Amino acid sequence: MDFSYSEEQQLLQNSVSKFIQQDYDFDRRCKIVNSDIGFSQENWQLFAELGWLMVPFKVEDGGLGGFAVDLMVVMEEFGRGLVVEPFLACAVLSGGLIADGASEAQKRELLGLLIEGQLQLAFAFAEPQSRYNLADITTTAVLDGDSYILNGHKAVVLNGGAADKLLVSVRTSGAQQDCDGITLLLVDTNTAGLHRHEYATVDGHRAAEIKFNNVKVPIANRVGGEGTALPVIGKAIDRATLALCAEAVGAMEKIYKKTVEYTKTREQFGVAIGKFQALQHRMVDMFTEYEQARSVLLMAALKMDANKGVAPKAVSAAKSRIGKAARLIGQEAIQLHGGIGVTEELDVGHFFKRLTTVQYIFGSTDFHTLRFAGH
Structure with missing residues (x-):
């Protein structure tokens, strides 16, 4: 069986590899890691201009196809360069949730900005007690009129400090570890009652602890149906x-x-x-x-x-x-x-x-x- 890359994949690999070799040496990476936000906004815009932020998404969502092998090509090169820009947390993880779970109107609004490099997203799903159980959620969202009232604590949120908006997994019904009753909400990080504590991780990346204290989220910010997000x-x-x-x-x-x-x-x-x-x-x-x-x-x-x-x-x-x-x-x-x-x-x-x-x-x-x- 032939496992060679296609011509398009080879061009993509060469593009990322050239950037790593010419513009992302170890000394430059160290300066980026020690900067205020922990990654380079200039590099992020370059990722957008070169079309790399399109790689995780299907053509109908404004991407290049959304194939896992294409994503593998990019991420292998990022691994060789120890790239700290939040491609994984923002484009792959958060962008993937939007692409699979959001309405067409939400996708048009959010994915366009993300692919253009104008929007930073983070997915807040882990909690101090949850370990690796995605259904172990104590963060609650109670419907009050046309808004949810959100309370809880999310831990080790990758890109949480730089994010403009958070995708938050919350429990709207059921017991703590039930697979049903889990909902996704899109929360602006400047919303009253939302508190972030950002820190550097041991590998040079950034994460944040995020606490919600009676945070009000419009029902229109729900991503997908209620209780069916898992x-x-x-x-x-x-x-x-x-x-x-x-x-x-x-x-x-x-x-x-x-x-x-x-x-x-x-x-x-x-x-x-x-x-x-x-x-x-x-x-x-x-x-x-x-x-x-x-x-x-x-x-x-x-x-x-x-x-x-x-x-x-x-x-x-x-x-x-x-x-x-x-x-x-x-x-x-x-x-x-x-x-x-x-x-x-x-x-x-x-x-x-x-x-x-x-x-x-x-x-x-x-x-x-x-x-x-x-x-």
């Missing part, structure tokens, strides 16, 4: 998980190749450590893990495209396998670099931090192993 949320999370896996595969390729090159220059006992057979075996293990990870990623992307964006078992297989590979490759890279591997000045430590974090976003390695076994 399937839409699950589909969007799976798609974002696949994108995250692609980013991890790109990062793994970069870090293992950097490690191989480093062992050719670092000397011990008068010879390059890359000549030691024991270390060669460890680097072969890194290469093998990377190849297996990329194979399962491609399998999941193809299954998702073949099944109209729904492939939970394949996604869990990818997240489980890639999580294990990320752990091994990241830790081996640090050990083979020695002490300099954990310094702020060397990019290897930053790749390690991102690969470690990736293992726990949208479900841990163990969670997805059990989810795969349960399907």
Whole structure:
């Protein structure tokens, strides 16, 4: 079977790769990470101008097709560059919810602005007690006339500090872990009673804790039907998980190749450590893990495209396998670099931090192993 990229996919890959090589070196990334908002508005506008923000969406929604393999192409390159712009949180995850769950009028209003780079979105779904159960929701929304009154606490909201609007999963009926009774609301971040606490995560990205205290949300801001949002949320999370896996595969390729090159220059006992057979075996293990990870990623992307964006078992297989590979490759890279591997000045430590974090976003390695076994 031919797994080569199409001409369009190759052009897309070349476009992103050229940007990473020419305009996103490690020093520039460090400056962006340490900026006030944690990403570059200039880069975000460039993403829009080059059409990259169109990649996650279908043609009828103003996108390029919305194929998982296209998304994989972009995210692998972003992984190689350790890109911190909120493409995953804003365009893939939040944009996916809008594309699948919103009315035509809402899609016209929101997706156009998002694709033009004029709107920052974030999806607030996790809560302190929920772990990886998307249905474990204590944030409530009570209908009062033509508005919902929203109360609760959402944790680790990716891009939550920079977002203009939040998509919030709330409970409008049922018990805390019921699958029914979950509704999506679109909330302006300047609404009275909404409090945000933004912070930097260990991998150089940004997240926020968001609390709602009698926040008033018009009923027109409901995305989809009342109490029926969980399937839409699950589909969007799976798609974002696949994108995250692609980013991890790109990062793994970069870090293992950097490690191989480093062992050719670092000397011990008068010879390059890359000549030691024991270390060669460890680097072969890194290469093998990377190849297996990329194979399962491609399998999941193809299954998702073949099944109209729904492939939970394949996604869990990818997240489980890639999580294990990320752990091994990241830790081996640090050990083979020695002490300099954990310094702020060397990019290897930053790749390690991102690969470690990736293992726990949208479900841990163990969670997805059990989810795969349960399907």
